[in-house]
Amino acid sequence: MSLSIQYISKNNEIEKVENKEQVPEHAAFIWYDYDSFDDKEQLKRNHDLDDIRLEDEAIKTYRPAYYKSDDYQLLICHVINRETLEAHAVNVCVMQDVIITFHNGVLEQFINIEEIIKDRNDDLEIDIALHILLNTIDQYFDIVHEIEDEVILFEEKHADDKKGRDITSEIFNMKKKVFRVKRVIIPMEELVEKFKEQDDVLDSKRSEYILNKVNAKIDRQKLIIQFSEEMIDEIKDNYMSYNTYRMNRIINVLTIISAIFLPLTLITGIYGMNFDNMPELNWDFGYFMALGIMLIISVSMLAFFKSKKWM
Numbered sequence: 001m002s003l004s005i006q007y008i009s010k011n012n013e014i015e016k017v018e019n020k021e022q023v024p025e026h027a028a029f030i031w032y033d034y035d036s037f038d039d040k041e042q043l044k045r046n047h048d049l050d051d052i053r054l055e056d057e058a059i060k061t062y063r064p065a066y067y068k069s070d071d072y073q074l075l076i077c078h079v080i081n082r083e084t085l086e087a088h089a090v091n092v093c094v095m096q097d098v099i100i101t102f103h104n105g106v107l108e109q110f111i112n113i114e115e116i117i118k119d120r121n122d123d124l125e126i127d128i129a130l131h132i133l134l135n136t137i138d139q140y141f142d143i144v145h146e147i148e149d150e151v152i153l154f155e156e157k158h159a160d161d162k163k164g165r166d167i168t169s170e171i172f173n174m175k176k177k178v179f180r181v182k183r184v185i186i187p188m189e190e191l192v193e194k195f196k197e198q199d200d201v202l203d204s205k206r207s208e209y210i211l212n213k214v215n216a217k218i219d220r221q222k223l224i225i226q227f228s229e230e231m232i233d234e235i236k237d238n239y240m241s242y243n244t245y246r247m248n249r250i251i252n253v254l255t256i257i258s259a260i261f262l263p264l265t266l267i268t269g270i271y272g273m274n275f276d277n278m279p280e281l282n283w284d285f286g287y288f289m290a291l292g293i294m295l296i297i298s299v300s301m302l303a304f305f306k307s308k309k310w311m
Helices: 040-046 051-060 113-119 125-158 168-196 205-271 286-307
Strands: 003-008 014-017 029-034 065-068 073-080 087-095 098-103
Touching (some): 073 125, 073 168, 087 125, 125 168, 125 205, 168 205, 205 286
Parallel strands (some): 029 098
Antiparallel strands (some): 003 014, 003 029, 065 073
């Protein structure tokens, strides 16, 4: 487990140190970031927390959540890996002038500590938790817009594609991406509802404003995802319709060919029986007569199909 520590100095500048002992007493605000859950003893030694509750909630909870005790607030939110689109839980413990984050693996910085320090309300720790939630939600926009752009480009590329190339796997890959992102965003919406139940939010216009901002961003992301999902379904429907049309055309051609050759096969079968008492077999022009009859039948049937607009 590695620990990253940042704090606000008395000059109101962000400083970084390697261990807790290097943090000066005059530090105005401290952020401890752990990149693993493994060394729980270090967490216990460094911070005076309700260890059992913290461990149970942080490690066993797979959905975003918010818990509040007398000493700290625990926010469990999800960040999205841009390459795999998998959700990674990030646990944020907010105390008086202290933030503790712990997660598995190295993640892109999702907390803009300067913004949090600048905008925080000293009287309400919940504002800090809301700012972190807002910052996390903002990270989703890049991924959501990337998926939207990918779907639009794919639709433009294959809108007039008449080659019949199989794009089924590409369609399902896009649907999988949308599903993974959707699986992260929807639970975050439930987390917002959890915040709305807090008295601190109800009693503070500032907290309510931040929460409404978070809610608006989630709604916008849901609309983008819904638009992408509908467009993918439309692409899939168009592709299936075009394939069905092509298949019907092929079947239509094969049916016409079979219909034309059916009487020709009948004639061939009759004269192929080679009975002794078949006068046409001994005619000088019997062979050409049979070919002529077959040609007349073929042309007549083609003309009939044309008149019916079956071909």
